[in-house]
Amino acid sequence: QVQLQESGPGLVKPSETLSLTCTVSDGSITDYYWSWLRQPPGKGLEWIGYISSGGKTNYNPSLESRVTISVDTSKDQFSLNLNSVTAADTAVYFCARYSLCGGDCHIFDCWGQGTLVTVSS
Amino acid sequence: DIVMTQSPDSLAVSLGERATINCKSSQSLLYSSNNKNYLAWYQHKPGQPPKLLISWASTRESGVPDRFSGSGSGTDFTLTISSLQAEDVAVYYCQQYYSTPPVTFGQGTRLEIK
Numbered sequence: 743q744v745q746l747q748e749s750g751p752g753l754v755k756p757s758e759t760l761s762l763t764c765t766v767s768d769g770s771i772t773d774y775y776w777s778w779l780r781q782p783p784g785k786g787l788e789w790i791g792y793i794s795s796g797g798k799t800n801y802n803p804s805l806e807s808r809v810t811i812s813v814d815t816s817k818d819q820f821s822l823n824l825n826s827v828t829a830a831d832t833a834v835y836f837c838a839r840y841s842l843c844g845g846d847c848h849i850f851d852c853w854g855q856g857t858l859v860t861v862s863s
Numbered sequence: 864d865i866v867m868t869q870s871p872d873s874l875a876v877s878l879g880e881r882a883t884i885n886c887k888s889s890q891s892l893l894y895s896s897n898n899k900n901y902l903a904w905y906q907h908k909p910g911q912p913p914k915l916l917i918s919w920a921s922t923r924e925s926g927v928p929d930r931f932s933g934s935g936s937g938t939d940f941t942l943t944i945s946s947l948q949a950e951d952v953a954v955y956y957c958q959q960y961y962s963t964p965p966v967t968f969g970q971g972t973r974l975e976i977k
Contacts, residue, residue, distance in 0.1 A: 746912070787913075787956060787968040802965040836913070843918075848960040849903045851924070853912035 744768045746854035760824040764837030771818045777840040778822045780833040792840045827861045834858050865959050869969035875977040882944040884972045886957035891937045901961035904942045908953040
């Protein structure tokens with residue numbers, strides 16, 4: 743069973759860049775698509791974007807101007823950069839495996855535990 | 864974006880009793896060409912990663928107990944736990960994937976033991 747683990751700073755200053763990495767445990771990073779989601783305190787889940795092992799990306803239009811997702815298959819990792827952060831970006835950030843079911847669905851069939859990132863000076 | 868609304872926000876059910884969680888979408892999730900509803904359900908237990916329970920509104924993932932069932936079509940969907948067990952305490956989310964990007968989620972329903 744694949745395991746995903748988020749890592750990165752838990753505190754980011756306003757206007758700076760939030761950077762997180764997700765490590766995929768079983769070497770399957772080249773076989774799937776991968777995604778980032780977040781959940782602000784007391785609110786619902788929000789999809790941020792996904793990336794293929796080949797680097798194809800798709801982002802939530804609401805965040806697209808500030809988001810970059812990248813992948814490093816040699817390290818079995820994919821990463822999230824979110825720039826110009828504000829307090830509204832405070833959330834638990836999850837990485838997840840993104841299942842396309844051959845192109846017809848967009849669901850998340852394996853998740854990391856999540857990591858809390860607080861934006862504060 | 865499609866708005867997903869769950870009800871209730873929280874629910875307390877006795878062990879062994881039925882739990883029902885509702886999810887309503889702002890537009891139909893039924894794709895007429897294949898007669899599939901583009902809806903998934905997730906379970907998020909405290910301290911654990913979220914878990915995919917059901918896709919296509921009613922298809923259980925491998926290993927999910929059969930006390931969990933999904934139903935509904937179009938804009939109205941239900942997750943039913945037929946006989947609540949202690950390990951089912953969690954927050955449950957619905958998610959649409961009919962119109963992407965972006966996929967969108969309901970706000971979650973917290974299920975507790977009465």
